[in-house]
Amino acid sequence: MTLTNQTSGGTRLHSRFTAALSACVMLLLTATGCGDRNEPAGDASHGPITVVATTTVLEDVARQIAGGDAQVLGIMRVGEDPHVYEVRPQDAVTLSKADVVLANGFHLEATLGGVIDQVAANTHVDLAQAAGIDGDDRIGSDVYAGAPDPHIWMDPKLFARVAHQIGVAMAKADPDHAAGYTQRAAQYTSQLNDLHADITQAFATIPQDRRTLITSHDAFNYYARAYALEIHGVVGISTDAQPTGQQVESLRALVRDRGVRALFIETSTSPTLNNIVKKVADEAGIAIGGTLYSDSLGAPDTPGGTYLGMMRHNTQVIITALTAAQEHTSDKP
Ligand SMILES: [Zn+2]
Structure with missing residues (x-):
């Protein structure tokens, strides 16, 4: 459940954080074979x-x-919302056994971030920081919990720097396979550059004044900046907030006064937020433009099953809705 009736999100986060830490410390005390974090990583005798x-x-x-050089595990599952992720007891064990822990940073991991600090302090890579996403690169300086907007993967060019750092971290932890990591990271960043070129080209047909859209939460600021869009979310950077009547009213105003007809729901946010978007669309007699992947990939066999697929899917859905909205406007007498 994403939203609660509690007035203090901070108190709730704190209690969740404390519970998660207790669970993780308990598990670490009882778990066997957690591994010594001081042992050299990438030792061939330990396998991948x-x-x-x-x-x-x-x-x-x-x-x-x-x-094929490293074993990769994920903490969050498909469709889970990182902002309100509730740490599972097993997470601390998984994190403590890792040779490298990759985290987005900018407070995206929220509660999980506290567990990482406790059990993976020496193996943890804060990717936003490692990629030097600072100054003008980042959006907002303290928009949520004192951190910038964390949705950096929404800008493929910026995310290419993150991918590069993932290669660097793996090469450092496993020098025997450094050449492979470096080569695949370069290959992948080149795919990200192609993705950026394709998205840029896709938006070329949409006039600048018809590029406004509404989503369930503010996950698309980096995407909006990269492709010159204006995007409004029901709530802010984190889904860990209750939408105010004023926020909902401002969405109605966008639809009513500015003729915005491109409204989208998201796969990883709460039904509450998605339902607000549906309600605003419904009131205006507009069909929802589609479902976007924001903070989580889709299932492996869906278009959003990979990062590249997710970005291409989102772009296609957005372009289709904006094009239809444009046709609707030009049909009007
Ligand atoms: Zn988000």
Whole structure:
């Protein structure tokens, strides 16, 4: 359940955090074979290294770059919302055994971030920081929990720097296979550059004043900046917030006063937020433009099963809706 009636999100997060830490400490005390974090990583006698990624997006990229040289595990599952992820007791054990822990950073991991600090302090890579996403690269300086907007994967060019850092982290942890990691990371960043070129070209047919859309939460600011769109979410950067009547009213105003007809729901946010988008669309007699992947990939056999697939799917859905909205407007007398 994403939203609660509690007035203090901070209190709730704190209690969840404390519970997660207690669970993880207990498990670490009772678990056998957790491994000594001081032992050298990538020792051939220990077999392939283990890379643990927090989100499904990072897990996919890590797999592409790992090839057959490293074992990649993910903490979050398909469709789970990282902002309100509730740590599972097993997570601490998984994280503590990893040779490399890949985290997005910018407070995306929220509660899980506290567990990482406790059990994977020496193996953890904060990718936003490692990729030097700072200054003008980042959006917002302290928009949520004192951190910038964490949705950096929504800009493929920015995310190429993250992918490069994933290769760097693997090469460092497993020098015997460094050449492979470096080569696959370069290959993957080149695919990200192609993706960026394709998305840019796809938006070329949409006039600048018809590029406004509404989504369930503010996950698309980096995408909006990269492709010159104006995107409004029901709530802010994190889904861990209750939408106010004023926020909902401002969406109605966008539809009513500015003729915005492109409204989307998301796969990894709560039904509450998606239902608000549906209600606003319904009131205006507009069909929902489609479902976007924001903070989680889709199931492996769906178009959103990979990061590249997710971005291509989102772009196609958005372009289709914006084109239809444009045709609707030009049909009007
Ligand atoms: Zn998000």
